[in-house]
Amino acid sequence: MxxxxxxxxxxxxxxxxxxxxxxxxxxxxxxxxxxxxxxxxxxxxxxxxxxxxxxxxxxxxxxxxRVFSHMLDERENLVVELGAEWVGESHTRIRQLCEEMRLPLDNNQMDTHLIYANRYHRNGEWGYSEQWKTKFDQLKKGYSSLSVAEKNKLDQMDWWRFLNENGCDGFDLRIHELNDTTDFGETIRQISALAALSEYALSSVKNEMDFKIRGGxxxxxxxxxxxxxxxxxxxxxxxxxxxxxxxxxxxxxxxxxxxxxxxxxxxxxxxxxxxxxxxxxxxxxxxxxxxxxxYARINKNPILFSTRFWKDENFDLLTDMPAHYFYHATKNQRSQKGALTSYTVGDKADVVGNQSDHERWSLVQLSLQAGFDSLAPLFEKQVNYNWGEDIFSKGAYAVYxxxxxxxxxxxxxxxxxxxxxxxxxxxxxxxxxxxxxxxxxxxxxxxx
Ligand SMILES: Cc1cc2nc3c(=O)[nH]c(=O)nc-3n(C[C@H](O)[C@H](O)[C@H](O)COP(=O)(O)OP(=O)(O)OC[C@H]3O[C@@H](n4cnc5c(N)ncnc54)[C@H](O)[C@@H]3O)c2cc1C
Incomplete structure (x- = not known):
C-alpha cells in the first residue's frame, strides 16, 4: 500500500x-x-x-x-541544492511533471560511509546487527495490517521509544538516531512513531533519496x-x-x-x-x-573542493560529529571539482548555522578528520543556508x-x-x- x-x-x-x-x-x-x-x-x-x-x-x-538551486561554480557549471535535494522513486506526480516538461532525472542514490567514535568505516563495512535487521523487517511488514486504532495509538509514542521498546539498543539505536534524525530534521525523541514507521514501511529502498532534476x-x-x-x-x-x-x-x-x-x-x-x-x-x-x-531546523553548507577526494561518486557519510551528515552534492555533474554538502539538523543546525564561515569550515574539518586529513589545500569556497532562520518557514519542513x-x-x-x-x-x-x-x-x- x-x-x-x-x-x-x-x-x-x-x-x-x-x-x-x-x-x-x-x-x-x-x-x-x-x-x-x-x-x-x-x-x-x-x-x-x-x-x-x-x-x-x-x-x-x-x-x-524551499526548492532553491544554487550555481556554486559558474565556469564548471556546478549546481547545488540549498533546499530540497532528492526526488523519490515513489513520488509519481513530480516524476510525471518532469517528464511532461522534458526535465531528465539523474540517479542520486548514495552509498553511506560512517564516522563513529572517531573511526572511519567505508560503505559495506558497517551496518545494523542481523538480529535487529530481522526484527525491523518484521515491524515494517506488520505496518500494513495495523488497525486505525493501533495507528492512532502508535502516533502517541515517539520513534526513539518505539525502537527501544522493540529491542533496538546500543549501536543499532545510535545509528537509528543519527540516520533518522537526519531524515526528520529533529531528534527522533520528538518524532511521532506513526509518522516514522509509515515512512520506513512505505518508502522506496533508499528512503526516497533516489533522483535529482538535471540542472537543479x-x-x-x-x-x-x-x-x-x-x-x-x-x-x-x-x-x-x-x-x-x-x-x-x-x-x-x-x-x-x-x-x-x-x-x-x-x-x-x-x-x-x-x-x-x-x-x-x-x-x-x-x-x-x-x-x-x-518545523525542522536544517542547515545546509555546500563546500566546493578542487578535487573529489571522496572518490566514490555515490558518496555520503553519516557522522557522530558536529557537522553531522555529508553527501556528494555534484554527483553526475562533470568536473574535476566537486562539492560536499554538510547537512546539520536540530540543535546541531543551530550551532553550525550561527557560526562564521571560518568556524564552520573548522567544524567540517574536525568532523571529517577520522577519514580525511589535510583538506585545507583542496578547499575553494562555501555557501550556507540556515533554514531555521528562514523568515517564512523558520525551518525546512513540518515536524509532527x-x-x-x-x-x-x-x-x-x-x-x-x-x-x-x-x-x-x-x-x-x-x-x-x-x-x-x-x-x-x-x-x-x-x-x-
Ligand atoms: C533543507 C531542505 C531539505 C529538503 N529536502 C527535500 C528532499 O530531499 N526531497 C523533497 O522532496 N523535499 C525536500 N524538502 C522539502 C521541500 O522543499 C518542501 O516540501 C517543498 O518545497 C515545500 O513547498 P511548498 O510550496 O509547500 O512551500 P514553500 O516552498 O515554502 O512555498 C511557499 C511560498 O510562500 C511564500 N510566502 C510565504 N509567506 C508569504 C507572504 N506573506 N506573502 C507572499 N508569499 C509568501 C514563500 O516565500 C514561499 O515561496 C526539503 C526542504 C528543505 C528546506
Missing part, C-alpha cells in the same frame, strides 16, 4: 476531503494563489490548464520557495512558470492582510498592492500564515494547530511530534470561507516536493 492510500484510509481522511467549495459558483471563480513554491506553482498550473483567471503572489524575489530542482519551478507565463506571478509581494466576506476575498500586500478574487489558495508555511492579519480571524482550532506545529499526526493535520487542512490551504505540511507525502505538488493540485481541484 502506498503512503497516499494509507492516508486516505486512515482516521483523518474524511477531513482531508472536506475542502469542498462553501457554495456553488456558476461562473469560474477568480483565484489568488499565495506562494510560488511547488504547491503554489502546481495549483497555478492546474488553474492555467483549466483556463481560470488567477494571479500568484510571492514574497521572495524568486520562485521555488529549481528547473521544475522555472518550467512551470514558463508554461503559465511569468507575468502571472508577482514577486516581492508580501501578503500582510486577508479579508474575507460574502462577496469574496481581498488581499493586501506590504508594497501597497491590493487584489480581489472569489477564491484564495494559501500555500504559506504556518509561521508565515500566523504573521498575516486575517479578517475574520482564522478559527481558534486552526490558530492553535498552527502554533503547535514545529507525538500525537500530532492524527490530530493537527486534519485541522490545518480544513478550508475557511473562500480560502483553501495547501503546502507540504498538509500532505500525506509530508516534507517532500511531491507532497507540496499534491496539495497544490488538490486545492485547485477543490474550488473547481
Amino acid at each position: 502506498k503512503r497516499r492510500e494509507f492516508i486516505q484510509r486512515s482516521a483523518f481522511a474524511a477531513a482531508a476531503l472536506a475542502a469542498q467549495p462553501a457554495f456553488a459558483i456558476a461562473k469560474k471563480p477568480k483565484v489568488i494563489v499565495i506562494g510560488a513554491g511547488f504547491s503554489g506553482l502546481a495549483a497555478a498550473y492546474e488553474l492555467h490548464q483549466k483556463s481560470y483567471d488567477y494571479v500568484v503572489l510571492e514574497s521572495r524575489n524568486r520562485i521555488g520557495g 530542482n529549481s528547473m521544475l519551478a522555472k518550467k512551470i512558470a514558463e508554461r503559465i507565463a511569468m507575468e502571472k506571478i508577482i514577486l516581492n509581494c508580501t501578503v500582510t492582510k486577508i479579508v474575507q466576506d460574502h462577496s469574496g476575498v481581498a488581499v493586501f500586500c506590504s508594497n501597497g498592492q491590493q487584489f480581489k478574487a472569489d477564491k484564495l489558495i494559501c500555500t504559506m508555511p504556518t509561521f508565515a500564515m500566523s504573521r498575516v492579519e486575517w479578517s475574520p480571524l482564522l478559527p481558534e482550532e486552526k490558530r492553535d494547530a498552527m502554533h503547535a506545529l514545529q 511530534r507525538p500525537g500530532q499526526w492524527t490530530s493537527l493535520q486534519k485541522v490545518l487542512r480544513k478550508h475557511f470561507m473562500h480560502t483553501h490551504f495547501a503546502g507540504e505540511h498538509l500532505a500525506d507525502w509530508q516534507g517532500f516536493m511531491e507532497g507540496a505538488i499534491n496539495t497544490g493540485e488538490e486545492a485547485a481541484h477543490a474550488l473547481m
